[in-house]
Structure formats: structure tokens, C-alpha cells
Amino acid sequence: MxxxxxxxxxxxxxxxxxxxxxxxxxxxxxxxxxxxxxxxxxxxxxxxxxxxxxxxxxxxxxxxxxxxxxxxxxxxxxxxxxxxxxxxxxxxxxxxxxxxxxxxxxxxxxxxxxxxxxxxxxxxxxxxxxxxxxxxxxxxxxxxxxxxxxxxxxxxxxxxxxxxxxxxxxxxxxxxxxxxxxxxxxxxxxxxxxxxxxxxxxxxSEMPEGVSARMLERVTEAAFGQRRKMLRQSLKGLPGALDALDALGIDPTRRAETLSVEEFVAIGRALSCA
Missing domain, CATH: 3.40.50.150 (Vaccinia Virus protein VP39)
Structure with missing residues (x-):
């Protein structure tokens, strides 16, 4: 000391x-x-x-x-x-x-x-x-x-x-x-x-495979940038996002704050691989 x-x-x-x-x-x-x-x-x-x-x-x-x-x-x-x-x-x-x-x-x-x-x-x-x-x-x-x-x-x-x-x-x-x-x-x-x-x-911790950090940033930026709106509205400007919601079985009438971190990662992965 x-x-x-x-x-x-x-x-x-x-x-x-x-x-x-x-x-x-x-x-x-x-x-x-x-x-x-x-x-x-x-x-x-x-x-x-x-x-x-x-x-x-x-x-x-x-x-x-x-x-x-x-x-x-x-x-x-x-x-x-x-x-x-x-x-x-x-x-x-x-x-x-x-x-x-x-x-x-x-x-x-x-x-x-x-x-x-x-x-x-x-x-x-x-x-x-x-x-x-x-x-x-x-x-x-x-x-x-x-x-x-x-x-x-x-x-x-x-x-x-x-x-x-x-x-x-x-x-x-x-x-x-x-x-x-x-x-x-x-x-x-x-x-x-x-x-x-x-x-x-x-x-x-371990980084999920197949997802770009930049793509995840784009998804969350769009989703929470209009957090009062449904995903079908907030994500419509992000190419492929609405198709990704459909493929993942995520209801497009949900709002961003209801999605889990894992669901955001899944959307980011789908768009990263598109």
C-alpha cells in the first residue's frame, strides 16, 4: 500500500x-x-x-x-x-x-x-x-x-x-x-x-455465426428509429427485411421492443446471407 x-x-x-x-x-x-x-x-x-x-x-x-x-x-x-x-x-x-x-x-x-x-x-x-x-x-x-x-x-x-x-x-x-x-x-x-x-x-461471449455486425446495426437502427410503428412499416426501407420476417415467421405487425435479441440476430443473419 x-x-x-x-x-x-x-x-x-x-x-x-x-x-x-x-x-x-x-x-x-x-x-x-x-x-x-x-x-x-x-x-x-x-x-x-x-x-x-x-x-x-x-x-x-x-x-x-x-x-x-x-x-x-x-x-x-x-x-x-x-x-x-x-x-x-x-x-x-x-x-x-x-x-x-x-x-x-x-x-x-x-x-x-x-x-x-x-x-x-x-x-x-x-x-x-x-x-x-x-x-x-x-x-x-x-x-x-x-x-x-x-x-x-x-x-x-x-x-x-x-x-x-x-x-x-x-x-x-x-x-x-x-x-x-x-x-x-x-x-x-x-x-x-x-x-x-x-x-x-x-x-x-461467442459471436453468432453468419451475421454481420453492420447489418444488425442497420436492422436495429431502422426498427427502433420508428419504434412506435409496426415492423412492416419501420423495416420496409431495408431491402429484403420484410421477406426475412416472413421466412422467419415473425409477425410484421409486431413492434421493435417486442423482439428478442435472438430474433434481431436471426433477421440480421437472413439479410447478411441474402
């Missing part, structure tokens, strides 16, 4: 405050941060990618867990605070100043890695869909442990027939397992956000 000054003291010394423009909210509770870092399992010696570490609250917990952390931070104000962790954990932390949306994470890490992050609210969903997209599978990441607004987290783990069920759920569940690992009260943050937060844990 490395003795470090309390995070509040570090923030005060460096004159830091959370930036609304960057979607920042700081966590100070060391026990809570340690619980978050424990969600992926034993991280000793594991390469971990953290996005938006800010002053390094979660970074500390990951380092205490023995992880080898690569942290991407675009707020230059936070770099001096992170530099203190570099000194305290020599060889265990690599800090990159930059925009995570513009970097190739797999190339940057160069080895299998876990992602653990209290994602900035303004880029969280975009990063999430990027990690889960693409034709190459399994991915280089072994798991994603991500904090979102609770509403977004519920959309990711939701089941068919619920109001939250949509494209994010299909994306997260068609070749991965997704679970809600922990809820985090707004009062745990400084400053407190207006909404509750929750942590989602994702692990890749």
Missing part, C-alpha cells in the same frame, strides 16, 4: 473543480472506489484502460488493486494530480493527454486489456458503442466496467417488452453478457449530478 494524501486535499492543492463542459463529476469515497475496482475481478498485473480519470480517484483504486493502468485524460488541469500517482506507483501508470474518441485503444494498449472507467457523461454512450461495434470478435478488451447515468445503464441491460429496451440493449447483449453491477447515489459525487448513476459490467 502506498500512502497518499486524501483526494480532496490533492484537488484543493491543485485548485481543481469539476468541468460541466467535460461532463466531470468527482468521486472521493475510497471504499466505494475500491468496490468499483473489484467488479472486474482480480486485476493484479492486468492491463487496464481508464478514460477520463480526472484527478485520479478511481485510478488510485485500480493501482491499489495491482492493475497496470493506461489513463487517457484531455483536461490538462488534472495532469499534475495524476503526476503524483505516477511518482507513487512507478512503472504501473501511464498517462496520456488526449481525446479518447480520437485514439485507437487496441493499438494504444497493444495487449488484452480491461476497461474500467467513470465515463464522462458527454462521451460515454459514443465510447460504449464503439467498443461493442465492428466485425472483429472477440475484441481485445476482456471486460468493460463502466459508469453511466442510471437511465443509460438500464437501457443497456433491459429486456424485451420494457420501455428501456432498444438499440443499446441489442448491441450489448447479442454477443456479450451485460449486467447492472452497482448503483451509485448522486450524493457520492462532487458536485452531485442531477441524476443517479449505475455501473454496467460487460463480458464478451
Amino acid at each position: 502506498t500512502d497518499l494524501p486524501p483526494l480532496r486535499e490533492v484537488i484543493a492543492r491543485h485548485g481543481l473543480s469539476a468541468s460541466k463542459a467535460l461532463g466531470q463529476n468527482f468521486l472521493f469515497d475510497e471504499q466505494l472506489l475500491d468496490r468499483i475496482a473489484a467488479i472486474p475481478g482480480n486485476l493484479a498485473g492486468t492491463a487496464v484502460l481508464e478514460i477520463g480519470p480526472g484527478p485520479g480517484g478511481l485510478t488510485r483504486a485500480l493501482l491499489r488493486a495491482g492493475a497496470r493502468v493506461t489513463a487517457i485524460e484531455m483536461d490538462a488541469r488534472c495532469l499534475p494530480a495524476l503526476a503524483e500517482l505516477l511518482a507513487a506507483y512507478p512503472g504501473q501508470l501511464h498517462v496520456i493527454e488526449g481525446d479518447a474518441m480520437k485514439l485507437d485503444h487496441a493499438e494504444l494498449m497493444g495487449e488484452p486489456f480491461a476497461v474500467v472507467a467513470n465515463l464522462p457523461y458527454n462521451v460515454g454512450t459514443a465510447l460504449f458503442t464503439r467498443w461493442l461495434g465492428g466485425e472483429e470478435w472477440p475484441p481485445q478488451w476482456s471486460s468493460l466496467t463502466l459508469m453511466f447515468q442510471q437511465e443509460v445503464a438500464q437501457r443497456i441491460v433491459s429486456a424485451p417488452g420494457t420501455n428501456a429496451y432498444g438499440r443499446l440493449a441489442v448491441l450489448a447483449q447479442w454477443r456479450s453478457s451485460a449486467k447492472l453491477a452497482m448503483k451509485v447515489h448522486r450524493s457520492a459525487f462532487t458536485p452531485p449530478p442531477k441524476v443517479m448513476s449505475a455501473i454496467v459490467h460487460i463480458e464478451p
Whole structure:
């Protein structure tokens, strides 16, 4: 264990405050941060990618867990605070100043890695869909442990027939397992956000054969883009989709939120093979 000054003291010394423009909210509770870092399992010696570490609250917990952390931070104000962790954990932390949306994470890490992050609210969903997209599978990441607004987290783990069920759920569940690992009260943050937060844990699973990720994205985009409409209306602009429904025995008067993930995969496979 490395003795470090309390995070509040570090923030005060460096004159830091959370930036609304960057979607920042700081966590100070060391026990809570340690619980978050424990969600992926034993991280000793594991390469971990953290996005938006800010002053390094979660970074500390990951380092205490023995992880080898690569942290991407675009707020230059936070770099001096992170530099203190570099000194305290020599060889265990690599800090990159930059925009995570513009970097190739797999190339940057160069080895299998876990992602653990209290994602900035303004880029969280975009990063999430990027990690889960693409034709190459399994991915280089072994798991994603991500904090979102609770509403977004519920959309990711939701089941068919619920109001939250949509494209994010299909994306997260068609070749991965997704679970809600922990809820985090707004009062745990400084400053407190207006909404509750929750942590989602994702692990890749086997990719169904014969279906293109891009085709599945097109199907869900069309289906949920007009989610109030029946499938025969929402999918009519997608060549071959109505024939696929007929061949699969899926009632075209159903709406997108009633279809299971497996049914969406079946439609995607039929169109991928067409």
C-alpha cells in the first residue's frame, strides 16, 4: 500500500473543480472506489484502460488493486494530480493527454486489456458503442466496467417488452453478457449530478455465426428509429427485411421492443446471407 494524501486535499492543492463542459463529476469515497475496482475481478498485473480519470480517484483504486493502468485524460488541469500517482506507483501508470474518441485503444494498449472507467457523461454512450461495434470478435478488451447515468445503464441491460429496451440493449447483449453491477447515489459525487448513476459490467461471449455486425446495426437502427410503428412499416426501407420476417415467421405487425435479441440476430443473419 502506498500512502497518499486524501483526494480532496490533492484537488484543493491543485485548485481543481469539476468541468460541466467535460461532463466531470468527482468521486472521493475510497471504499466505494475500491468496490468499483473489484467488479472486474482480480486485476493484479492486468492491463487496464481508464478514460477520463480526472484527478485520479478511481485510478488510485485500480493501482491499489495491482492493475497496470493506461489513463487517457484531455483536461490538462488534472495532469499534475495524476503526476503524483505516477511518482507513487512507478512503472504501473501511464498517462496520456488526449481525446479518447480520437485514439485507437487496441493499438494504444497493444495487449488484452480491461476497461474500467467513470465515463464522462458527454462521451460515454459514443465510447460504449464503439467498443461493442465492428466485425472483429472477440475484441481485445476482456471486460468493460463502466459508469453511466442510471437511465443509460438500464437501457443497456433491459429486456424485451420494457420501455428501456432498444438499440443499446441489442448491441450489448447479442454477443456479450451485460449486467447492472452497482448503483451509485448522486450524493457520492462532487458536485452531485442531477441524476443517479449505475455501473454496467460487460463480458464478451461467442459471436453468432453468419451475421454481420453492420447489418444488425442497420436492422436495429431502422426498427427502433420508428419504434412506435409496426415492423412492416419501420423495416420496409431495408431491402429484403420484410421477406426475412416472413421466412422467419415473425409477425410484421409486431413492434421493435417486442423482439428478442435472438430474433434481431436471426433477421440480421437472413439479410447478411441474402
